[in-house]
Amino acid sequence: MALNENFATVWEAIADTLGDAPALSHGPLTRTWAELDDRAARFAGAMADAGVGAGSDDGGAKVGMALYNGPAYTEATFGAFKARAVPFNVNYRYRESELAYLLSNADCEVVVAHPELVDLIEAIRADVPSLRLLVAVGDEIDGSPAGKLPDGWVHYEELLAASDPASRIERSGDDLWFLYTGGTTGMPKGVMWPHSSLLGVFGPTWKGLKVALPDTPAEAARVAAELRERGTEQRLIPAAPMMHGTSSQLTMGALSTGGHVVTLTSRSFDPAELWATVEDRSATHLCIVGDAFCRPMVVELETAEATGRPYDLTSLKVITSSGAMWSGPQKEALLARVPAMLIDLLGSSEGNGFGASVARRGRSAGTARFQLGDDAAVFTEDGRRVEPGSGERGRLATGGHLPLGYYKDAAATDATYPTYEGRRWAVPGDFATVELDGTINLLGRGSVSINTAGEKVFPEEVEEATKSLAWVVDATVVGVPDET
Known part of the structure; x- marks a missing residue:
């Protein structure tokens, strides 16, 4: 398989092909592929408005996902990929000193957080001078905001509504996604995964669905449409936290085949x-x-x-x-x-x-x-x-x-x-x-x-x-x- 691409480019091609097909569900909420693409593009646009994105030698702005499972996790990840930025997992069980270490180690510029974690991040904000854009995600089912926020924070839905979708750009399979370890081998460390390497790892995903392995975004979109026509697309529930590599990687693999990802609403x-x-x-x-x-x-x-x-x-x-x-x-x-x-x-x-x-x-x-x-x-x-x-x-x-x-x-x-x-x-x-x-x-x-x-x-x-x-x-x- 030679799909040497950025995830965003592959997912854009799938979104153009599947359109109204479901991409994400959370409780009674369902977002289509077209809606997912639009919201991700608006998040990428908001990053550009804030002056963060690609351009550095280590892969662009680092975007911390301090989130429980839900649509925002995938939308913001997709948006970061669109901007050639580097999303990474933030363990929502970390306390202040652990969060300060993680965000500092990552040179984090953007944090997307559920409201339960806003105060923790705010408490260590001064210890992470690289932070530039702080986004709080409210209720993901009804879209209600996260309540009153500290100065400098913005509501996720308001941010998307106020931002124009970013234009599509050329990207590279060498762009990065970080997976932070849990620290069993010392302090947590950010594992730097090129998109092309992860897409290569997902080869068995296509094989398991009994379709040919694609080698271009257009071919990935064609395969996704074929799976939908046959009714054999993945409908995946990542039951484990998406901050864990198991759920995050299998979610990305399912989306790369045009699948439908369903997240659970419970916090535990x-x-x-x-x-x-x-x-x-x-x-x-x-x-x-x-x-x-x-x-x-x-x-x-x-x-x-x-x-x-x-x-x-x-x-x-x-x-x-x-x-x-x-x-x-x-x-x-x-x-x-x-x-x-x-x-x-x-x-x-x-x-x-x-x-x-x-x-x-x-x-x-x-x-x-x-x-x-x-x-x-x-x-x-x-x-x-x-x-x-x-x-x-x-x-x-x-x-x-x-x-x-x-x-x-x-x-x-x-x-x-x-x-x-x-x-x-x-x-x-x-x-x-x-x-x-x-x-x-x-x-x-x-x-x-x-x-x-x-x-x-x-x-x-x-x-x-x-x-x-x-x-x-x-x-x-x-x-x-x-x-x-």
Whole structure:
């Protein structure tokens, strides 16, 4: 696949083709592709009016998304892409000092925030002198404003209404999107993803929909129209927060095929709302993050069955999880009630395609056992490839479509993206063994490994053993200092 493009250019072509087809839904609200394109263009116009956009050596103005799931997240991301700016995720659970670090590290110029987060950002505003445009998103269903705002803030809907749509411009597949890590490998770092690399990562999305991989925006639009005509377009619910790489990347992948993205209205995960939305919107795809989502989803299905009101989930085809352990027992419990394929992706902020585990009814999948990706391998720390069946531990690596590295951190970039066998790899630090059949057993992240009596104990291994006990709902294992 050679779709060396900016997301905005691809999505504009799809919007021109699909027009009145639904692109985003949130509760009773639905926006068409034409409306999405117009609102994104107005946001890009507002950025230009404020004097922010492209033009710097590191990819243009940085736009922080301090948002819960909803249409504004996608609209502002699309608008930033139109302006050749760099949107990035802001963890809405961060407190003042954490937000100050993140926004400063990103050299953030624009923040788009839900009202619950405005006061937190205002409290550290003086600590982030790069900030130039502060936007508060009100109620996304009825469009009501966010209430009285501090000086210097503007209401999102008022901003869009007052701005002319930005003209379409030439862009590059080298333009960037930042994905900030959660800090498991030290302080959060911004992973710099070129658009063309992410579009390359999404190759399996088109393959899964049984269409040819496009190589131009016009071809992507033609494929999107074909999927709509067949009624086989993705109708995706990103159940996990869009600030997490799983939901944000799968959302971008779905939109790039002309899909329909449906977000949940609750500020925290509500499995009853999820299943009701699947039923109401005839969703075909879900994305979650491991057992923390799957367990309450199963409980809600059991409750619905017990009360004689089971959900109609016949539309659901695929549930994808990435970013956390998805245990075999939870997969089995879900498969007993949902007629969908379960895809457990092994990925990280620093790279994708490490491995995958697929489960269907009648074809179970265990815990932490994955088929290596086409561009993946396991290497020892001195760069030697681990032999299958040797029992030797090594670090997972993936090649192929990769980020440039970490923003403003050359040393960490060199450590995470080494060259083995004459090729650049992403090696975020997850350890695994390789079986004779080529599958891998994921052990855990080296940075949280517990050294005890000369042995490495991975917390994930202990957690999974603990959670196998019937009376344990969840478990987290951490190491503590000990003289012995």
